[in-house]
Amino acid sequence: MPPHLPPGIRINHDHHPTHPGKRRSLVATQSFSPGSQIATFSNPLIALPDGASMRTTCNYCLRVGSQDTDSPNGGGGQQQQQQLRACTACKAAVYCNATCQRAHWRAVHKLECKMFTRVRENVGKDWLPTPVRAVAQVLILLKGGDAAVKEAFEAEDGLEANVEGFKAYEEVWKDFELQATAAVVYAGLLEGEEMLAKAREVLCKIQTNAFNRLDADTGMTGIFLDAGLAMVNHSCVPNAFVGFDKRTAVLRAERPIQEGEEITISYIDNMLPTSARHEALKLYHFQCDCPRCWDDLDVYEVCQTSPHIHLNSFSLQPDLSKLQDPPIDRSKVTRAEIEIIYKKWQALTPPQGDDEEELLEFARKRWELCRPLVEARMWAVEPVPTTINQLANRWQTSYKMFVYALPLLCFLSTECDPFKLVAPFKPWRIKGIVAIIKLLALTGEFTASGALATRCTHEGLVGTLATASQVSMCEALLRLAVHHGSIGAAEDWDVLKQAKSMLEDLESLEGREHESNLLRAWAKDPEDPEGAAFFENQVLRPINTLASFAPEILEEMLSRRSPVKQKQK
Numbered sequence: 001m002p003p004h005l006p007p008g009i010r011i012n013h014d015h016h017p018t019h020p021g022k023r024r025s026l027v028a029t030q031s032f033s034p035g036s037q038i039a040t041f042s043n044p045l046i047a048l049p050d051g052a053s054m055r056t057t058c059n060y061c062l063r064v065g066s067q068d069t070d071s072p073n074g075g076g077g078q079q080q081q082q083q084l085r086a087c088t089a090c091k092a093a094v095y096c097n098a099t100c101q102r103a104h105w106r107a108v109h110k111l112e113c114k115m116f117t118r119v120r121e122n123v124g125k126d127w128l129p130t131p132v133r134a135v136a137q138v139l140i141l142l143k144g145g146d147a148a149v150k151e152a153f154e155a156e157d158g159l160e161a162n163v164e165g166f167k168a169y170e171e172v173w174k175d176f177e178l179q180a181t182a183a184v185v186y187a188g189l190l191e192g193e194e195m196l197a198k199a200r201e202v203l204c205k206i207q208t209n210a211f212n213r214l215d216a217d218t219g220m221t222g223i224f225l226d227a228g229l230a231m232v233n234h235s236c237v238p239n240a241f242v243g244f245d246k247r248t249a250v251l252r253a254e255r256p257i258q259e260g261e262e263i264t265i266s267y268i269d270n271m272l273p274t275s276a277r278h279e280a281l282k283l284y285h286f287q288c289d290c291p292r293c294w295d296d297l298d299v300y301e302v303c304q305t306s307p308h309i310h311l312n313s314f315s316l317q318p319d320l321s322k323l324q325d326p327p328i329d330r331s332k333v334t335r336a337e338i339e340i341i342y343k344k345w346q347a348l349t350p351p352q353g354d355d356e357e358e359l360l361e362f363a364r365k366r367w368e369l370c371r372p373l374v375e376a377r378m379w380a381v382e383p384v385p386t387t388i389n390q391l392a393n394r395w396q397t398s399y400k401m402f403v404y405a406l407p408l409l410c411f412l413s414t415e416c417d418p419f420k421l422v423a424p425f426k427p428w429r430i431k432g433i434v435a436i437i438k439l440l441a442l443t444g445e446f447t448a449s450g451a452l453a454t455r456c457t458h459e460g461l462v463g464t465l466a467t468a469s470q471v472s473m474c475e476a477l478l479r480l481a482v483h484h485g486s487i488g489a490a491e492d493w494d495v496l497k498q499a500k501s502m503l504e505d506l507e508s509l510e511g512r513e514h515e516s517n518l519l520r521a522w523a524k525d526p527e528d529p530e531g532a533a534f535f536e537n538q539v540l541r542p543i544n545t546l547a548s549f550a551p552e553i554l555e556e557m558l559s560r561r562s563p564v565k566q567k568q569k
């Protein structure tokens, strides 16, 4: 029996003449506009936090919290987070409340609880590596006769396993053998070779069909497997994407989808150069022949053909002609050189600790590799954006450097993200905007007290912030975040909730009704003459000026020349 699917989608079982290995696919039974919700999946077969965070994440709803203070490792320092209480029997699985604990007990924990007692007695640990726990859960649910798990893992038309494909990679297969054996032993099911073979097959099915559930807010990962969602095939130019909200996966349209069209998502980071994408897809055992792979398109070329460039008229890159005809110089770097740059960049080993000098030296080496792309002004081509992003992330929380993170974040939101992620409602684009808002609020305090110049030697940066209306900038950015967040994210996405409440606070500030009215008019109609002029002059211009400092700041910090020079713009 095929998995139960929500309305709006169906499974296509037709043979793909050009791709016999593709087997089934998910097809839209109605049209979907960009950003709209195609389907939600809230009853997964497997939903696990990753091994290391199973003591700090509710094992049922996957909400991140802090550990019970009675537990051996304590839970201090995270007051705002939900306090989690451990199962009194195994003391390994933790929950945010009794409802979650009961639901997890019914779903699987009554069967796996003893396993954790066994783990503690045998190896003294109170957690298991994620794949081992996932396989063990499936095995004990199969043993317990769970119908949905049997259907997915034992029926002939169940989940794709690709066992022979995995066997071809010796190292991967050795790893699978170890993990499958551990799962069988810990589950208390070591009954012979047949059970071990079953465990290996289960692991192959999990590897092929489960999502790495990355929580965009906390960075926590885990495994999420739903038999219906697992029917979506891959494309490097997908028309849909999956977001996670605790125990629910939401499938959303990224591009317009017509009735009868196949729905595709990207299994990997589809912004990487072609050979890196193919390397990442190796474990799915198929040759991707999407337009990006077929014509070896870079991010700018994919952006140029995107059907939703126009959505950026309400964004930080409203100059649509730039998205249609990007100001880059392809003669400075070939595709083959980009592939080599990426491989060398990836091969550099990051320093182990937090030593500032070592981290800066590492960033310098990475930046040096990016130089041909920088000269071509191909800022949106990896590894340039990730190199800048990593530096911005570090500087944001650095007492000495946080002011310098602001131009970097403005640069990412204007020169990188819109080309990489053309749809402005993609959560990563919204997060980029929210990061700018937070830094504007922080630097605003220093501007008001006149202390900014003591923190930052870049006169252009200090001058721009001194003359800009940071409150209006924040309000405009919040309106962008709330508008696009309401299209492409769950209503109770923390980032969206936070943006909404910050916007309410700003709107209620006395004495700036005029500015607020203009921005409200612009948000209602980005072509409203007065509102648009206000946004252009008071928001976009300072954001672009701040962004324009990023290349020189990066150059001077990372090119082994002098420190940031004092410059008046």
Ligand SMILES: C[S@@+](CC[C@H](N)C(=O)[O-])C[C@H]1O[C@@H](n2cnc3c(N)ncnc32)[C@H](O)[C@@H]1O
Residues within 6 Å of the ligand: 019, 021, 022, 023, 024, 025, 159, 160, 162, 208, 209, 230, 231, 232, 233, 234, 235, 283, 284, 285, 286, 287, 288, 289
């Ligand atoms: C998560 S499953 C997707 C559902 C799968 N088609 C099925 O019938 O079970 C992933 C597997 O589907 C196949 N697949 C996914 N995308 C594909 C594509 N673009 N071309 C060919 N095969 C693909 C590969 O075998 C891959 O390992």
